[in-house]
Amino acid sequence: MILKLGLSALLISSAVYAASDMQKWLRPAEVPQPKDNKLTKERIELGKLLYFDTRLSSSEKFSCATCHHPKRGWTDLVPVSKAVGAGRGPRNSPTVLNTAYQKRQFWDGRVKTLEKQALGPIEADVEMNMPLEELIPKLNKISGYVELFKKAYPKEGGITTKTLAKAIASFERTVVSTISPFDKYAKGNKNAISIKSEKGFELFKDKAHCMDCHDNFNFSDGSFHNIGLHDGELQGKELGRYLTKRRAAWYGVFKTPTLRDVTKSAPYFHDGSVHTLKEAVTICANGGRYKNGVKNKSTYIIDRKLSDSEIDEIVSFLKTLTGPDMKLNIPTKFPQ
């Protein structure tokens, strides 16, 4: 009797442990949103129009969606993005997916909020190249936008850089991942992913130490690392977060990206230099592209001695993090 009770208690406690262990992978009940920019239907719809409107660029050929398109994993599927004019941006276009959950934005984490992030690419000469002092008057001449801003932000003085940023950020906050096979697995459907993927999940958490950085619901803890893609002295944008402040720990470090929908957003890493998930996992879990000669290489990036089949199992698991595309009506007509 005592043995039976003990065994049931053990089973129950093991089940409870398993459930709580999986809890952190589940999506939080609410999308984080700032007090002064709560999501409303009007703000989201306005933000969506602005996001897809090419008139926000100096050439009128680029929108936010050019480099962060919903049909291309909210990126542009090239190593580094085309810019207005003949140039290209210095870094891989990061996905907009789940940026609402990030505490810092951009690869180098130079701003904290989506409101601060939203205007950067519009002004950047290697992106949309549109000075805000020209854009705001331009938008104020479009009566359709004037009306929509009044409805979305009735007490905030019409179209300003502040309300423009708030509207785009509002739309971006709605870009969240859908239910993937892994989510079903995490909620208790053990058949939602294959045995190979399940083995990959165990490796991801344990031997490969992927979870040290790719943690929680968004499969990123927002941490910054130099994963050893380049050796020797770094130049220009390769300096990463170090460009924001010359702190030794920030030399060549970049933000840990989400792994949600990761199959949709190749090529990978801040320089877009890796085209397959297998190569990406190999670099991270086997000690970096360069084992030696990397200044400030992350202490997390060490050779975990993974076999080829173990890497395949991790890749199989990563594929279970992709869900169907979110429902979205991409606007084709814009305010006049």
Added chain:
Amino acid sequence: MKKILTGFLILTSLVVGANAKNWVVNQKGKTFIPSKLSVAVGDTITFQNSDPFAHNAYTDDEANEFDVGMQATGKETHMKILAHESFNIECAIHPNMLLEVTVQ
């Protein structure tokens, strides 16, 4: 007079030193434990790291500027509170980690 003043200053610093406290903050599960501290000028904070990976506590507060650099598992570092100004400490690797320090 100069001697009296010097003596007073030495005594004051001895009193501050005698009353100074050491506060222990652990870095565990990618959080500072505790996440809020109320301290006084002259106190010290000892940072422990119980995570299986490195942390790097720092603050950009001008009056209490502090950066421990990379802190490996099991290592301890110390910070002295220099100025009467409240500030936040973050981890340079994990920006989600935040320690709010109120200086009384």
